[in-house]
Amino acid sequence: MRKLHEKTQIEFADQIGVSQGTLSEIEQNKYNPSVEVILRIHDKYETDIEWLLTGRARADLDHKKEFSITGYEFDILQQLRKLSQLDREEVEEIIMLKLKWKAK
Incomplete structure (x- = not known):
C-alpha cells in the first residue's frame, strides 16, 4: 500500500499514526x-477492510460471490485505476x- 502511493516509510507511518520503526516491523511481518x-489505512486510502485483514477482497459478482486476489494483483488494479x-x-x-x- 505504501509503495503503491509512493510514500516513504516515514510519510506513510505519519499518515497512519505509527512510528517508522513500527511500520517497518509491520512490513516485515514481525508485528500485526x-x-x-x-x-x-482504510479511511486514508479507501481500502477494503476485508482485504486489509485477510488479503481477500469481496466483489458483488454473482450475488456476493467471494474471491481473493494477491497483494500484487491488488496493486496492479490500483495503478490501473489511476489511468485515463x-x-x-x-x-x-x-x-x-x-x-x-x-495461446498459440
Missing part, C-alpha cells in the same frame, strides 16, 4: 497492526494480445 491502524479510460483500454488490448500470443 492494531484495529485502529487498519481503520486509519483510453489508457485502460490500451492496457486491456495489450493483455488480450499477450493472451492470444500465449
Whole structure:
C-alpha cells in the first residue's frame, strides 16, 4: 500500500499514526497492526477492510460471490485505476494480445 502511493516509510507511518520503526516491523511481518491502524489505512486510502485483514477482497459478482486476489494483483488494479479510460483500454488490448500470443 505504501509503495503503491509512493510514500516513504516515514510519510506513510505519519499518515497512519505509527512510528517508522513500527511500520517497518509491520512490513516485515514481525508485528500485526492494531484495529485502529487498519481503520486509519482504510479511511486514508479507501481500502477494503476485508482485504486489509485477510488479503481477500469481496466483489458483488454473482450475488456476493467471494474471491481473493494477491497483494500484487491488488496493486496492479490500483495503478490501473489511476489511468485515463483510453489508457485502460490500451492496457486491456495489450493483455488480450499477450493472451492470444500465449495461446498459440
